[in-house]
Amino acid sequence: MSKNYSVVPYRNILVQYKGGGYDGCFWEWNYFIIDDLCEFHSIIASGRKGIEDRSEAMKLLTSHPEQGHGRQAYYTYPLTEEGLKEFAIESNASHVIAVASYLFEHYGIIVKTECEECGRTIDVLESCESNFRGYGGISYAAQDLICSDCEYEREFCQDCDEIMSFCMCHEWLDDEWLAGDEWDED
Ligand SMILES: [Zn+2]
Ligand SMILES: [Zn+2]
Numbered sequence: 001m002s003k004n005y006s007v008v009p010y011r012n013i014l015v016q017y018k019g020g021g022y023d024g025c026f027w028e029w030n031y032f033i034i035d036d037l038c039e040f041h042s043i044i045a046s047g048r049k050g051i052e053d054r055s056e057a058m059k060l061l062t063s064h065p066e067q068g069h070g071r072q073a074y075y076t077y078p079l080t081e082e083g084l085k086e087f088a089i090e091s092n093a094s095h096v097i098a099v100a101s102y103l104f105e106h107y108g109i110i111v112k113t114e115c116e117e118c119g120r121t122i123d124v125l126e127s128c129e130s131n132f133r134g135y136g137g138i139s140y141a142a143q144d145l146i147c148s149d150c151e152y153e154r155e156f157c158q159d160c161d162e163i164m165s166f167c168m169c170h171e172w173l174d175d176e177w178l179a180g181d182e183w184d185e186d
Helices: 002-007 054-063 081-090 093-107 148-155 168-184
Strands: 013-020 027-034 040-044 074-078 112-114 121-123 128-130 133-135 139-141 144-146
Touching: 013 054, 013 081, 027 093, 040 093, 054 074, 074 081, 081 093, 081 112, 093 128, 093 144, 128 148, 144 148
Parallel strands: none
Antiparallel strands: 013 027, 013 074, 027 040, 112 121, 128 144
16 A cells, blocks of 8 residues: 555655745745645745646646756645754745745645754744845835844843844944944044
């Protein structure tokens, strides 16, 4: 019986592929999974290149066997702790959150990643989305996933324990620094 598994290679995998883009973007990463029942589920499918069904998914997976070379059209990650962690570390934070949310909601799978500051292993859905940056003033996307300790260090002044934007000593230190530079240049 277990022999049959080898003839079903596309199972328990997360697939990251180049889907269609949104306004002004040529393409963005899209995602689907083939679960343990060999069923196809789309997680993110954008634009005209988004894959919506199993036959399109199989077409992608079987038409590019040498995915490791050249301009590859997709990556696959096994739906295991290590496989998903690799995906989480290498991928855009907002996509990682979307995929982690889907996998937890539908399969109870917890996706882990590494804190971008200290490298500690953390659950994606318990991490603090950090470094928000705007894209064209329309939406905001998280750039880093960091642990709550590092989040605290970023948000609060280590000298006065005040939230950075309210901290007075921070500004004062900046001024002192500038003044010091000027003295040095003499
Ligand atoms: Zn950390
Ligand atoms: Zn301070």
